[in-house]
């Protein structure tokens with residue numbers, strides 16, 4: 001349901017601020033993650049400021065193929081139609097991931113683990129069906145999401161994909177996606193991508209894929225950041241290192257939490273002026289840095305659009321409100337937005 005307040009806002013609001021997509025028009029596209037609810041409740045904001053969307057959940061494995069051979073495309077189709085209607089491009093997210101993949105994928109009818117050949121066959125069939133269907137709507141896919149191990153020296157995260165198919169599932173996923181749509185730009189996508197140890201592992205993985213001639217064209221930096229971390233130097237070092245592989249880069253899931261990751265405070269009911277200023281300063285510095293890499297960075301997507309809807313309201317602290325975006329709960333520009341208007345391309 002759209003509340004009365006929201007409906008009045010979207011009808012009466014005549015925006016006078018510059019559009020984000022215009023501010024960065026000579027630099028990169030500006031995207032937002034959306035879902036069937038937010039394309040209604042945030043439609044005016046999305047249409048005005050953004051020129052790219054990503055489905056928040058609707059194109060993940062479990063959403064698209066909940067049972068073997070039974071596809072559910074309705075919601076994903078609605079999001080693709082929204083992009084077309086508003087002249088936006090769309091990123092596809094995501095084909096192979098250890099989360100939000102259904103149980104049946106890894107098991108036979110008796111519930112026993114399947115073998116490698118069967119898993120790769122299922123993967124191929126899913127990728128061909130999905131990438132083929134959205135060929136005309138989606139220009140870039142997050143083909144493989146989050147396979148790097150966060151802790152220790154191990155390169156790859158333990159998962160059913162890895163247990164059953166071995167490391168080869170990664171290269172195969174890119175090959176199947178490339179077969180299904182030779183024009184799609186194919187990404188490896190991960191979080192904590194600017195932390196030095198994880199950055200080096202992501203680099204190692206992607207480099208080895210390139211050495212095997214795997215069709216991979218980009219690295220997605222999820223960029224789930226907060227107002228303190230990672231440091232500008234760490235972000236710059238990550239951009240440099242990834243760019244040295246000669247691939248295009250995109251920020252795919254940007255948000256700027258008001259809390260450090262391990263901060264458990266729950267007393268804040270609205271952001272203080274100091275926090276809003278800190279966030280503004282941080283967005284300003286980060287976008288200045290991103291503009292330096294405008295030849296490598298082709299798109300910056302936020303993991304949402306305005307503070308009325310963010311996954312961070314529940315993560316990592318259940319029920320705690322967060323305010324990670326450039327627009328407030330009523331879709332009005334925040335101090336951070338106004339700082340970015342000063343970066344407009346001449």
Ligand code: GLA
Nearest residue numbers: 056093094145191222253311
């Ligand atoms: C990861 C995934 C996204 C999303 C976020 C949390 O970053 O790539 O699809 O699930 O976690 O919302």
